[in-house]
Amino acid sequence: MNKTILITGAAKRIGKEIALTYSELGWNIIIHYNSSKKDAEKLAEKINSKNPNTAKIIQANLDIDSEVSKLIDESKKLFDTIDILVNNASTFYPTPIDNISNDHWQNLIGSNLKGPLFLIHGLKDKLKESNGSIINITDTNLSKGVANFSIYTAAKGGLESITKGLARELAPEITVNAIAPGAMLEPPDVEWTEEQKEKVIANIPLKKMGSEKDIAQAVKFVADAKYITGQIIKVDGGRSL
Numbered sequence: 001m002n003k004t005i006l007i008t009g010a011a012k013r014i015g016k017e018i019a020l021t022y023s024e025l026g027w028n029i030i031i032h033y034n035s036s037k038k039d040a041e042k043l044a045e046k047i048n049s050k051n052p053n054t055a056k057i058i059q060a061n062l063d064i065d066s067e068v069s070k071l072i073d074e075s076k077k078l079f080d081t082i083d084i085l086v087n088n089a090s091t092f093y094p095t096p097i098d099n100i101s102n103d104h105w106q107n108l109i110g111s112n113l114k115g116p117l118f119l120i121h122g123l124k125d126k127l128k129e130s131n132g133s134i135i136n137i138t139d140t141n142l143s144k145g146v147a148n149f150s151i152y153t154a155a156k157g158g159l160e161s162i163t164k165g166l167a168r169e170l171a172p173e174i175t176v177n178a179i180a181p182g183a184m185l186e187p188p189d190v191e192w193t194e195e196q197k198e199k200v201i202a203n204i205p206l207k208k209m210g211s212e213k214d215i216a217q218a219v220k221f222v223a224d225a226k227y228i229t230g231q232i233i234k235v236d237g238g239r240s241l
Ligand SMILES: NC(=O)c1ccc[n+]([C@@H]2O[C@H](COP(=O)([O-])OP(=O)(O)OC[C@H]3O[C@@H](n4cnc5c(N)ncnc54)[C@H](OP(=O)(O)O)[C@@H]3O)[C@@H](O)[C@H]2O)c1
Pocket: 008, 009, 010, 011, 012, 013, 014, 015, 032, 033, 034, 035, 036, 037, 060, 061, 062, 063, 087, 088, 089, 090, 091, 092, 110, 111, 137, 138, 139, 140, 180, 181, 182, 183, 184, 185, 186, 187, 188
């Protein structure tokens, strides 16, 4: 029986690479997306053309409670098991303190913290049955303090905190870890100038940006490692040192 991975925000970029990595291993892939329907369909077609009927897509806006519930209910029905949940979906934009609003709070907390927490709540029994893994994708910059990103960092910091707490609560059946990427890709819809890129790279000991593959490999490593739980694994080229 194939194993199953559910990846949130999997239509593009890092989530897509995690999906392709697990598809190569013959897994069933649940591709969650919010607005990128065409990309999600294209990815599912690509996977299904190699491994028929192994990829399914589900739409849900993680800011909306009823849509999180729908994602949970639909995911449970698609395949026999759910073995890995990757909370990868994220909204990312600055909220300088002079301009914060309730909408920013709902949006950044919804996708980065509340949605992931309630997904774990809804899927924990299914994950327990398969001695599964939960992997929360956070951000390496949290420990340093990031100006203008108070809500985003509060959300990702909260996600790291619940990673540790839930690692205790859901043990011994489920491992719960976080992967904290550094500079992997430019933010969505942003193209850095060469000068901006050089500035970012100057602060990275390994002198290059990471890639989607670095995160996908880390997900696989952490999910396979059955004696690691409650850890935040930084995949950042040494940037946080
Ligand atoms: N890229 C980096 O260098 C970097 C650095 C540090 C941390 N990270 C973390 O690594 C993860 C992946 O990064 P990424 O750059 O590939 O992510 P991304 O492209 O910024 O976002 C991934 C997906 O999240 C989904 N999403 C956003 N808001 C949502 C909502 N309200 N409900 C449901 N889905 C929502 C979007 O889906 P749709 O397109 O379908 O709407 C989007 O495609 C994220 O958790 C990010 O915070 C990345």
